[in-house]
Amino acid sequence: MTRVLIVGAGPAGMRAAETLAEAGLHPVVVDEAARAGGQIYRRPPEGFTRPAEKLYGSEAAKARRLHALFDRLVAEGRVTHLPERSVLALSGGVAQVLGAVREEIAFDRLILATGATDRLAPVPGWESAGVYTLGAAQIALKAQGVALGRRIVLAGSGPLLTLLATQLRAAGAEVAAVLDTAPMRAQIAAGAAMARARPQTTLRGLRLRAALGRRYHAGVTLERIETADGPVAMHWRDARGRARRTACDMVGLGWHLRADTHLADLAGARFDWSEPFRQWLPRCDALGRAGDGFYVAGDGQRLLGADGAEEAGRAAAIACLQDLGLPHPAPAPVLRRLARMERFAHALARAFPWPAEAVRALPDATVVCRCENISAGLLRETLPLSGAEANRAKSLSRVGMGRCQGRYCQLAGAEIVAASAGRSVAEAGRLRAQPPARPAPIGAWLATGDPGAE
Amino acid sequence: MTGRVLRLAETGRAALRFRFDGEELTGLAGDTVLTAILAARSTLRAAEFGPERRAGFCLMGACQDCWLWQEDGPRLRACSTPLREGMRLRSAAAAGWPGEEA
Numbered sequence: 344m345t346r347v348l349i350v351g352a353g354p355a356g357m358r359a360a361e362t363l364a365e366a367g368l369h370p371v372v373v374d375e376a377a378r379a380g381g382q383i384y385r386r387p388p389e390g391f392t393r394p395a396e397k398l399y400g401s402e403a404a405k406a407r408r409l410h411a412l413f414d415r416l417v418a419e420g421r422v423t424h425l426p427e428r429s430v431l432a433l434s435g436g437v438a439q440v441l442g443a444v445r446e447e448i449a450f451d452r453l454i455l456a457t458g459a460t461d462r463l464a465p466v467p468g469w470e471s472a473g474v475y476t477l478g479a480a481q482i483a484l485k486a487q488g489v490a491l492g493r494r495i496v497l498a499g500s501g502p503l504l505t506l507l508a509t510q511l512r513a514a515g516a517e518v519a520a521v522l523d524t525a526p527m528r529a530q531i532a533a534g535a536a537m538a539r540a541r542p543q544t545t546l547r548g549l550r551l552r553a554a555l556g557r558r559y560h561a562g563v564t565l566e567r568i569e570t571a572d573g574p575v576a577m578h579w580r581d582a583r584g585r586a587r588r589t590a591c592d593m594v595g596l597g598w599h600l601r602a603d604t605h606l607a608d609l610a611g612a613r614f615d616w617s618e619p620f621r622q623w624l625p626r627c628d629a630l631g632r633a634g635d636g637f638y639v640a641g642d643g644q645r646l647l648g649a650d651g652a653e654e655a656g657r658a659a660a661i662a663c664l665q666d667l668g669l670p671h672p673a674p675a676p677v678l679r680r681l682a683r684m685e686r687f688a689h690a691l692a693r694a695f696p697w698p699a700e701a702v703r704a705l706p707d708a709t710v711v712c713r714c715e716n717i718s719a720g721l722l723r724e725t726l727p728l729s730g731a732e733a734n735r736a737k738s739l740s741r742v743g744m745g746r747c748q749g750r751y752c753q754l755a756g757a758e759i760v761a762a763s764a765g766r767s768v769a770e771a772g773r774l775r776a777q778p779p780a781r782p783a784p785i786g787a788w789l790a791t792g793d794p795g796a797e
Numbered sequence: 798m799t800g801r802v803l804r805l806a807e808t809g810r811a812a813l814r815f816r817f818d819g820e821e822l823t824g825l826a827g828d829t830v831l832t833a834i835l836a837a838r839s840t841l842r843a844a845e846f847g848p849e850r851r852a853g854f855c856l857m858g859a860c861q862d863c864w865l866w867q868e869d870g871p872r873l874r875a876c877s878t879p880l881r882e883g884m885r886l887r888s889a890a891a892a893g894w895p896g897e898e899a
């Protein structure tokens with residue numbers, strides 16, 4: 344039987360696995376978490392007791408359905424789930440996988456459903472302990488039942504900003520301010536297109552926003568995080584330019600999402616600059632074909648959110664079945680739903696834009712690379728030597744070479760490089776990914792297949 | 798030193814004892830190492846390249862901000878490692894312990 348490897352057990356990976364299993368294949372799903380779900384539908388460890396309604400709110404029914412579906416496929420022996428494992432490298436039809444030990448998994452077809460991470464813009468002081476991504480604050484709440492601070496400021500833009508503020512408040516956390524860098528006029532201008540594509544989702548977002556009342560501020564400028572062993576206050580300017588200071592001991596930051604394309608890069612995908620999403624995304628056809636026997640799905644392909652990821656997972660599996668000459672579900676309805684998700688996602692990106700101008704104007708002292716504390720000034724200094732090309736700037740400045748492998752600094756770094764050369768970010772080029780996709784302890788590389796071999 | 802994280806739910810779980818920088822701490826079954834330490838401490842470790850301290854950033858295994866040392870054995874990523882009874886953890890390498898990271 345054809346060996347199909349799926350990387351990622353979020354909505355895209357789970358739907359891809361279902362579609363393949365229904366067609367009689369037996370896919371193998373590798374995922375980093377202990378329990379399948381992905382980020383949005385992440386499940387707490389065994390023994391936690393809050394019901395799905397508490398964890399996932401309006402999306403509880405979807406979460407339950409997906410979890411039950413995947414658990415059933417695994418229990419019936421139709422899908423193999425390999426949890427708590429990272430894929431570190433891909434080449435020649437073999438995945439190098441690291442869990443408690445190192446494994447090699449050979450495959451004929453590959454579906455990458457690697458999801459996304461928060462998209463970050465540096466704010467002076469963001470390297471301090473107690474500054475987290477919005478995603479981190481949501482994971483802490485869902486999967487651990489904790490708030491990452493006692494008085495919280497959330498800042499950035501995008502749907503998670505409002506949603507997370509609501510979830511934290513419902514759980515009993517103190518949210519002092521929700522600071523959206525998106526100007527109100529951008530939100531209104533794009534809001535109509537959002538509502539046309541997905542009226543209920545748009546309405547739900549507006550209701551959550553309204554419930555935040557005067558904590559929510561649109562069109563803000565973030566100036567700096569004041570710190571002393573952690574955040575003490577956020578300094579910001581409101582839409583009218585008035586200086587404000589909000590005391591806090593935790594700051595959550597995030598500007599929508601950044602596709603995690605590291606493995607797609609290692610698997611040989613080509614990339615195109617996406618102007619709507621303002622980032623590099625793997626080139627693929629409408630169903631997700633990115634190469635020979637290689638497919639991408641979910642937020643790692645295009646940032647369509649959890650519902651879109653389910654459709655994209657189905658689509659990638661359909662493409663895989665088509666290429667194998669096997670019977671498959673009709674692609675047309677899936678493609679129609681994907682097109683609607685995409686119209687919504689493009690409008691959403693216009694409503695909550697990436698703060699390009701603020702990043703280009705960051706003070707020299709601001710840390711751009713959190714891994715190695717490399718400042719905007721240092722990056723700018725190396726540009727006369729490196730030229731305005733992302734990979735050369737990376738090797739000279741080391742921005743993008745740290746442990747996160749550019750996940751949290753690449754887009755801001757590219758913005759600064761482009762600004763210095765008076766070019767667009769697309770022209771500055773894309774950082775190429777290097778294996779391993781995650782740092783791996785040497786000992787784990789030596790232990791192959793046998794826990795006792797070390 | 799007080800904790801950074803605030804427990805809001807799921808507090809009825811069994812207690813687990815562990816050591817961090819030589820001190821006895823208590824976490825709950827189902828905690829990640831990061832949650833358990835930050836329930837009692839404000840940070841995980843010193844930054845390698847700056848004066849500030851670090852306490853994790855992404856909590857999803859992507860930023861690598863949360864690597865800690867075990868008294869014996871390899872380093873671990875605190876945000877994605879479940880706490881186990883009797884763990885012995887350190888915020889920095891023991892003297893003479895070689896770097897483990899590839």
Ligand code: FES
Nearest residue numbers: 854856861863876
């Ligand atoms: S906090 Fe980012 S990898 Fe653990």
